[in-house]
């Protein structure tokens with residue numbers, strides 16, 4: 555296996571009496587596209603939030619690029635190259651598309667901020683670059699909150715890409731997006747992952763998308779990570795067959 559970029563060791567999280575992630579351990583090799591699947595309430599989103607410390611673990615460790623980052627402030631984890639898309643919540647709805655990506659670049663301290671340069675199309679070329687990657691460069695001056703849901707998802711990804719992540723985490727990137735749009739978005743994410751040698755973890759319920767794009771799949775059930783394998787291996791997994799492929803949907 556290629557060098558793991560991420561190692562998770564024995565992650566537990568309780569919400570009161572509820573044991574939401576149960577002693578979860580797994581690794582993701584550098585450059586891999588990994589899907590995390592499992593029924594509603596299995597603990598997938600909680601696990602991703604524990605990894606980027608949006609939720610503090612009750613116990614366990616997160617090792618990113620050979621460094622123990624457990625308990626590190628989320629913005630410091632972002633600066634180390636781990637970035638999660640937030641299902642639009644990181645978009646400033648009253649700012650333009652341009653301003654949204656600009657804020658993301660400035661926050662990363664990639665560029666210094668000053669009011670004179672902001673007036674003078676500050677960072678315009680690189681912002682256009684990120685917007686063209688996700689295909690919304692023509693919407694650069696639109697107010698983000700007025701765009702379609704699909705375009706907001708694209709902007710969300712552009713904001714994340716502007717932070718130049720080495721590990722990108724996506725929680726249901728295709729949710730709420732029309733099927734054709736979802737495939738376009740996944741094609742794009744896949745292409746970027748390969749071009750920029752980015753490691754990608756994505757949670758997804760749509761098994762067509764999972765089996766089309768994932769190189770490796772981890773399955774969660776009831777707080778536990780019950781299997782990790784290639785798409786071919788996971789297709790044969792009895793739990794996955796029952797929950798997803800035998801007609802009894804996890805949804």
Ligand SMILES: Nc1ncnc2c1ncn2[C@@H]1O[C@H](COP(=O)(O)OP(=O)(O)OP(=O)(O)O)[C@@H](O)[C@H]1O
Pocket residue numbers: 569572574592593594595596597598599600601
């Ligand atoms: N902040 C919280 N407080 C209390 N319980 C929570 C909290 N966040 C999640 N949970 C509970 O933890 C369990 C796991 O939830 P989580 O959102 O991680 O599941 P999921 O696998 O992402 O599900 P879905 O596929 O529906 O998004 C659920 O029972 C959920 O109700």
Ligand SMILES: [Mg+2]
Pocket residue numbers: 598599600725
């Ligand atoms: Mg979830």
